[in-house]
Amino acid sequence: MIPRHFYFLFILLFFCSCKNKEAVNPFAKNNIVIDIQPFNGISDVQVQYVFKEIKKVYPYIEIQKAIALPQLAWYAPRNRYRADSLIHFLSRQTIKGHVTIGLTNKDISTTKNTIVDFGIMGLGFRPGNACVASSFRLSKTETNMQLFKLAIHELGHTQGLAHCPVSTCFMRDAEGRNPTNEEKEFCKKCKTYLIRKGWKLN
Secondary structure (H helix, E strand, O other): OOOOHHHHHHHHHHHHHHHHHHHOOOOOOOOOOEEEEEEEOOOHHHHHHHHHHHHHHHOOEEEEHHHHHHHHHHHHHHHHHHHHHHHHHHHHHHOOOOOEEEEOOOOEEEEEEEEEEEEEOEEOOOOEEEEEEEEEOOOOOOHHHHHHHHHHHHHHHHHOOOOOOOEEEEOOOOOOOOOOHHHOOOOOHHHHHHHHHOOOOO
């Protein structure tokens, strides 16, 4: 028969172990987790760069295994993918408490005003739990940096952020161009908004 004090020792060790696991858990309770979802074809180097740069801004982030682009999003008349369809696809696989940023090297588009199929760099619904960014229209010499800024911009939309008038803010409106080289960080107002939303910004 096992002495009673061994049972108490076992219970004590069990709770200590659980407490330690919580202490080292990088994804603290109630924090949104960003999932990077690469689509087949996107460079691993670009995915890793985006991961490292977003992690400098926001610590709770993971990279998922690359998957095929869904055929349901293919738009044959223009040989590209519909960004809104990609977002709906990603949204269905995003679990509660997470937000997904899909990364692709393929051309993407959406409907804008009277233009049925308008080519874009990225898209994010405001608010939402998924968004998408493409390297297709980015600078060939600064693709990695621009893809990161594009990704963080679309993630901002998922949290409810609108476009920002500050020219150096990640949330600046591209207005049909590519102003990412001028963007430096979230401006004070956008940063305050995200913090109020529960973001633990670095």
